[in-house]
Every structure is written in structure tokens, then in C-alpha cells.
Amino acid sequence: MAEWETVLQELRGFRQENNAHLGEIKEEIRKMNTRLDEAEDRIEKAEERILTTEDAVTEIIKLQIKLEDKLMDLESRTRRENIRIYGVPEAAERDSASMGDFVEKLLREGLALSQDELDIHIERAHRSLGPPPPSDAPPRSIVVKFLSFKTKELLLRKAWQKRGFTWNGKQVNLDHDYPPLILKKRREYADVRKILKEQQIPFQTLFPARLRVKYGDETKIYNTVVEATEDMSSRGYAVRVVKSPETALEHLKQLTWSRVRGGPGSGPANKRRDPAAGYKEKLRAFKRSSPTHKEN
Template sequence: MEGEKQKRGKNKTGLRREKGEIIEDIDRGEEGREKDCEQGKASGEVANSDIRAFRDEIRAFRADFKNDMDEFRLALQEEMQKELNEFREEINQKFKDLSNDLQATTVRVTEVEQRAADIEEWNGAASDALLDILEKQREMQEKLTDLESRSRRNNLRIYGITEGSEGSNLQEFVTNLIKSELGLPLSDTGLGIQRCHRALAPKPPRDAPPRSLVLCFLEHRTKEQVLHTAWRKKEVRLEGKRIYFDHDYPSEILMRRKIYAGILKELKTKCIRFQTPHPAKLKVFFENGTKIYESAADAAKDLKKRGFSVENVKDLDSTYWKQQNTASWKRASAD
């Protein structure tokens, strides 16, 4: 019992001590809180002052940054304006140079146009003069060919006689040939051969065709008699080889007559009679009538229409003469 009372006494004493401590702790806590409040206020004032200082610093930095940006903007504008002015001056200078070059080019083009106009005018006059000269030359060539043909009227050519077969006396050989092969009852004086010779050309090789014989008769009538007699006989042979009698044509007429070769071959194949009148014409005897062609080109064109298989040919006359009006110089238009 006493022990329990002592324990209870002890417990009460302990409680009183605990209550006193709690009260003391409470008192001390209030004092601490007051101190903490004072310290918090002091700390807040310090923080506010720091914030205000930081805010002031930010404002100062913003002001400085704005000033720097304004200065940079002004400097950039000045630099851009300077470069723009320099670029504008450069462009203006280039335009000025280009304008000068264009003006110089215009002057040169004008000079070239003037020279071209002068050349066109000169070429027109030169072309007309050249056409006139060529026309006169053609007329003179035709007259010369006609005179040459007339000078050869009494001449006769014999083709196909082997080189050297005439021996040393060509005139005697030709006289005997005409008498024997053609059967003309003419004496040496009746033939009236003034001169005879081989064609004036180099002696051909052995395998080449022989040169023709040229006979000049005193009278044209005798020459025509010999020639037509040979033509009527159709085939005249000497030593087994066929020989041909023909007029002595100038070289220009011979070339014109050679153009008819393909046409004449076709007519012979079709057994159509024809003649080759002087100087270089073609006379064809068709069943429905006779047709005379002035050139081989006209003959080939008409025969093709009639169903003959002939090729187109060109005359020796240049087509230039047929195109005088179209080939003359024409001045270019200003457009």
C-alpha cells in the first residue's frame, strides 16, 4: 500500500513537472514565434529589397538593351542605305554604259543597213548587167554555132573505119569506098572531094573506137547525094564491120543530139519512125500524126505522157535562162 502511495506520489510529481515543462515550453514557443516573426519580417524585408534590386537591374538591362538595339538599328540602316546608294550608283553607271553601247551599236547597225542597201542596189544593177551580157553571149554563141554549121555544110563524116585501114592515100581510099559500097556512078572529079582526114584528136588505143573520117566536098549537092544514098542503103559494111555516114556537126550540136540517145532507142524498140532534123530536133511519125520536138526535154515529157518508158532529161541550155525573172536580185523589205 505504501508502495502504491509512493508510486502515485511520484506520478503526481512527475505530472506536475511535465505540466510545468509544457507550460514553460509554451511560453518559450510564443517567445520563439515572436522572434521568428521578427526574423521573418527581417528576412522578407531583405528579400523585397533583393527583388527590388533585381527588378531595377532588369529595368536597367532592358533600357541598355533597347539603347543598344536602337544604335544597332540605326547603324544597320545607315549601312544598308550606304550600300543601297552604292548599288544604285553602280546600276546607274552600268545603265549609262549600256546606253552608250546601245547608241554605238545603233550607229553601226545604221551604217550596216546603209551599206547593205548600197550593196543591194549595186547587186541589182550588176545582176541586170550580167543577165544582159549572158543573153548577148548566148545569142553570139548561137550565131557562132550557126556560122560553124554553115562552114561545115559540105563536110561529111564516116564513123567506124578501123585506124590504119585507109593506107597512105586517104582520099583514094574514100573515093573507092563510096564507089564500091554506095554504087555511085561518079568519077574522082565528079565526087569533088577537096580534102579528107581523120578527126583532129589523139590517136586512140587499139581497143578504143576509131576516129571518124572527115570529108570536105566541093559541092553541097554531091555531099547530100552521097549521104542520102548511104542512109537509103541503111547498112554499109567494110571488112565485115558496119560503118555510118552523117553530117559534120559542131561539137555543141553533137552534144545536143546525144541527149536524144535514150529516146531514139525507145522509139526503135517500138518500131516508130523518126527523123532528127538540123540542128537538134526530133520528128516522130505517130499513127495519129507527126510531132516535132524542139528539145530532148520536151520530147521526153510528151513521150512519157504517151506511155513510153523514157527517163527525164535536161537540155544543155541552163535553166538559168528560164528563171531570169525569178533569179534577179530583189531588194529586201524594211520590215
């Protein structure tokens, strides 16, 4: 009996010791759950701030695009009375009193305009900004601003009808004074226009940067070089297909994620089970049944 008493005392001590350890474990689990709740709350708030910031940045990008379009339209309107003259050698105007006098003389001679036929009112004229190019490079264009839009349109029409003119052995051409961005977009069609010329397909570059092509009885208008190259490639022309570059707005949409928690009270922290339930179930699996003793 004494041995049994000793065993029972040891078991009671072991049980008390286990209860103390389990209490410590429960306290640690409670603290960990508290820290997890705080971390989840902070992560949720950070997600909300990020999503709100992304929404604001998206609206700012959309507004920037609208403002850029308006700015482009405004700059184009300020250049409505302007033309650019290409092909005039550098320093060809040095013997004239001013660039305006030189341009007027050049246009009258090149387009065969008499003094009575058209009164050219040039407000100002100058070479395009930048240092003089090397001798083997194309000369800088001449920017001319007229007082009248009608005068500018009439001169351009005459120049286009004559397909430019020759002056001192040099081919001279006239064109609109496009803003740099529009000029860049129009130059993107260079390869397309080259192929169309080789195939003898009529085309026309429309304002601001569109291309009208006539395929037999069909007339097609392309708004971008991407549309032009994709359609021409599908028609069997040997043209390099241009891919549309990814915009900042498209890149932002790819990086945006969805909210994980639907809001306060709906997150996983509020659905967590009793912290003691987990380890109780595990300990129950290892619980041994008490030994049964038969009396002799």
C-alpha cells in the same frame, strides 16, 4: 524635321545622280543610233551594188547565150560541105596515095558510082583528131570536105537510100559533120530512139537536134530530149524522164533578193522615234507616286 531634311537631301542627291546617269545613257543611245544609221546606209549601198552587179551579170549571160548560138550557126555553116564516114577500119587507107584518093575510091565502090555519073571533088580528107583507138574499139571517123555542097548532099542521099554499104565486110555509114555540141545533143536521144525502134514507131532526127515521131495519124516534133521523155512517159512508154539541168541564169535568179529600203529618206532609220522616248516610257511604268503625309 532634321530626319526629313536628311531624307530630302538624299533624294535630291539620288535624283541628280540619276539625271547624270540618264544623260550618259541618252548619249550612248544617240551614238548607237548614229552607228545604226551609218550601218544601214552602208548595207543599202552594198545591196545597190550587188543588185546592179547581178543585173550586169544577167545581161552578160544573155549576151553569151546569143553569141554561143551565133557561133554554133557559124560553125555549122563552115561544115556544110563536110561529111563523116563511120566504120572504116583504121589504117585502111595506108595503100592509097592520099586519104582523098582512098575516100573517092571508097565512095565510088560503096555507092556504085561511075566516073561519068558524078565528078567528086574532094578538097581534103583526114581521120578525126585524136590518137588511134585500141583494136577492140570502134575506128575513128573520116572527115571529108567537098568543093561543092551539092556533091555532098547527093552522096549523102544515095548513102541514106542504101542505108549505108558494106566494105571489106564492115558496115560503113555516112552522115553530116555536126559540131560537137550539136552531136552531143543528138546523142541525148539515144534511149528514146531505142524505145521507138523496139515499138516500131517511125521517127526522124531533124537538124540541129530535134526529133520527129509519128504516132499513128499524129506527128509530134520534140525540140529537146526533156520534151521527148516527158511526152513519151505521159503516153505510157517506159522511158526515163530527163530533167532539164539548171542554167547559170536560172541559178542567178534564185539567189537574187529584192531591195529592202526603197531609197534615201524611206528607210527605217528615218522613221525612228525619239531615242529618249523609249526609255522614258519604260521608266514611267516604274515611277512611284510621291507619298502623301497627313498632319496630326
